[in-house]
Amino acid sequence: MTLKPPLIDGRTSTDIAEQTRRLLCHYLSGAPHYWNPRDDGGEAGRALTGVFAHYCGLVIDRVNRAAEKNFLAFLDLLGNVPVPPLPAQVPLSFLLEGTAGEGFSIAAGTRAQAEPPAGSSEPLMFETTSDLWVTTLELAAFDKTPNNGLPARDVTRLILNASGAEERADKQEGIFDQAETFHFGLDLAKGRTFPENRPVSLFFFISNAKYDSTGEVVGPGPATRVVWEYSAGATAWKPLLVEDESESLTRSGSVQFLVPADFTRQQRHLFERKLFWVRARLEGPVNPAIYRPAPRLKGVALNTVFAQQAMSMRNEVLGSSNGNAGQSFTAFRKPVLPGQRLEVLERQAAAGAAEEAWNLWQEVPNFYGSTPQDRHYIVDRSTGEIRFGDGKLGMIPPSGTRNVRLGHYQTGGGAAGNIAVGQLKTLVAGHRLIRKVSNHVAAAGGAAGETTDSVLDRAPRALRHRGRAVTSEDYEDLARLASGDVARALCVPLINLAAQPCQVISTVADEEQGAGQVSVIVVPQTSDSKPLPSRALIERVGEYLRRNSLATTSLSVVGPLYLRVNIEVHLHLASLRFDDRVKRELGAAFAAYLHPLAGRGGLGWPFGRRPHDSDIHRLIRSVAGIDHVSYLSISLSADERPFGCTGDPVEAIEATERFLICSGQHSVITS
Missing domain, CATH: 2.60.120 (Jelly Rolls)
Structure with a gap:
């Protein structure tokens, strides 16, 4: 857990206003500016004191952020920048007009749009990622x-x-x-x-x-x-x-x-x-x-091709270089997705004459390895800011008028791009023989940019593992970095969970037999009541971990074992007219509270933790119309018997202490 630094100054605007009033009483106690301690200065005095306190509060807030800003600057120095938004992707199908006699080509970058998301007036723009011949x-x-x-x-x-x-x-x-x-x-x-x-x-x-x-x-x-x-x-x-x-x-x-x-x-x-x-x-x-x-x-x-939620911009002039060190420019649209082309108009000798030409510059994560002759720049994808070197670390763009431009870049991304089936149906510009476009499946993969709190939590972990998996915590951190779809991960050493999902280490012989074995349990980021990773996610995480772990490690990536929580409760209602509402609200409350990722008030359920009676009693008390609980029973059940498991599957899974719970069958009896 990341510890928050202590506040440099913990006073609020209210505290400042009260302190100001006391100081006024102290310093204006004598003639000719006598200030009555029982008087607050009247309407004008209260207004001036409030304005002064408000601006002092803003200054204190800035001062309190100094520790966080310095820490973020330190992390940025080490290359830990926030992850920019990710664009959603979806297959886009084209339907021909009946009068089309021959096929034709649809170029990459063809645009289609969906309706604006809630709270926005701009439609969501998607572009095809490759050329397509419409047959x-x-x-x-x-x-x-x-x-x-x-x-x-x-x-x-x-x-x-x-x-x-x-x-x-x-x-x-x-x-x-x-x-x-x-x-x-x-x-x-x-x-x-x-x-x-x-x-x-x-x-x-x-x-x-x-x-x-x-x-x-x-x-x-x-x-x-x-x-x-x-x-x-x-x-x-x-x-x-x-x-x-x-x-x-x-x-x-x-x-x-x-x-x-x-x-x-x-x-x-x-x-x-x-x-x-x-x-x-x-x-x-x-x-x-x-x-x-x-x-x-x-x-x-x-006639289907992938499209991503992005919009291409070409030959956007960022400004003019004045020849000074450390210049910065900002793209008109943000965020800037990977793959941009930045060009600078430079004068160069050709056949004895000086000519101007647009030269391509190279993006680098920092200037620490740049020389005065290197055409390097740094881009902040979230803000669209582009920075150049100082002439010692990285070349300075030569002076000129409107001589810095982005030859091509794409902007877009975010969770709003995860549109539903059939929402992408308007072709912005295309062939006249295209009758209709449509997305037969929902778009996926769109994610918001990384928050400051997430950077503060992730970056110290990155300093620890340095991109190599050695300890259990390293495997868990790298599993989450392997894909944004991984919500949680648990490393289990000395056991091959792919072959023995219910195995536990109980003797020294078990430890010796499992030498070199490492298993990682991954839980996908999904709203499903029982989140299970797909084979594609398991393979993606496994590939990433194998590239960044010891060659002698035998790695297995698996999904979690689940136990369903079944609740039976007998209630006495304050009035029988509440019966339908109480049963409906309790059913929804049980399902939400027992979700492995979003349950327990948004904290989720740790591996190996089952709910106690007190957890359910507290949840029941939050539903209005219940007088008291006369009976409560919590039982566990398993949907299947894990491979190689003998005996009662519930006991075997519970004994591993690495299971997750999910909502089961619930019975609410009222009287």
Whole structure:
């Protein structure tokens, strides 16, 4: 816990006003300026005293902040700057007009907007992050054919188009959960040109599987290869070269390919129409590290590309350099997202003549390693401030008029960008043949910038671990740095929790057997009643920790074990007319209070802590209309039996003292 420094001056404005009145009585006690101690100076005296006290209070507040400001300046000297806001990302789908005969390109940076968030008048702007070729082909059929001889299943309902996708997106299918082959049927409407050698982008909306304690988590292994083929005749299938950003259909992303010249229509028994077929199948055995538990496929769409909540600005002139040391300029919009280009107009010799040209300067975290010839600058992303060197540490921009500019930068970010499904539907500027744009899933990843309190809490930890995991606290700190989605982390040494979730260290032999083993439990930042990390988050944290820990460490990253808290309470009400309201409010209060991250008055529940009777009695007293409690019972239950656990799962999980609680089934009986 970070200790607050003591106040240099603890007086308030009220204290200053009272002290001023006493001093006036003391120094004006004699003639000719006699001040009656029982008099407050009248209306004018009270006003002047109040104004004086107010401004003194402002000065004292500034003085009290000196310790914090000096500490922040020290942390900034060591490179600990606040993390800027993060932009949300979302797949954006484009729907063609029916009159479109040929495909066309949508350039990266194409803008779409959503309605302004609450309290703002400016719409939320999103920009595509890469180029997209909008194809004239349509996704018409989709099936899964198990490799065990069972008949194929029609899963065309998972095809997402611009109408009705919001209702179907919640129906999911396991990817390769039975080693199936996926078949995608493409069609070409009459009057449209066959897009030979043109790209086609199939976007897969994939929900990553959650941590499951009932099965052993297999460590990273060789990737299972997904083979893509296309129909080249009545029964012929040929290899299809694809560019796969979905990493073998394990995360959301597009699979792109060029339409082959011999792409032919073929009729499958499951569908009566002849279509252009593309199929995906596994080559060799399924690697359980990738497909167990299987990721869930929420849908497939054509002409879809990622967009992020950002707005690009180009050739924005920041000002004129006067040749002095330590100059600073500020971007018109803030925050400034990573990837900006800062340019300075400089005079340089060329073929015996002096010419002016815009030279690109380089961003650095500080000037401590800069020389007088280095074109370096520092950017504060939260405020948009850009600082240059003093001629000794970093070059000074040459004097000139309007000769400092940002050639390109992006601004945006924040939690407001996490918009709901279907909110991104207005194309700001695009092709005339685009009929509609839509987001089939909610945007995610947007986060506010780091607060001062967060910097004061994080930076001292960073000074301790210096980016290397050695102690248990280091592993926990670095796990939170690995991803903003990690709300809490707990390091458990000497145990492999992936193989033995319920193991505890009880003997010296257990310690010797676990030498070199380190497990980290991560809890995601989510409002779910039972927060469990996804496989993607587990892999991301594991990768980051392995890069920053000892090579001899055997690391496992897992999710927490949960025990549900079930409450039965018998109440006597002040009046029976309160019955429905009391039951409703108590149910909501129990669910909120028992949330592992936001419960217990916003403090959350520590690992291994279960609620006591006094906790629940205090909560019940906060609901109006209850006379007294005649009976209270708190019991624990487990949703599943963890892998390798023998005996009663509740007792085994509770014995680990590293479980988290969540809300269970509650019974409120009134009389």
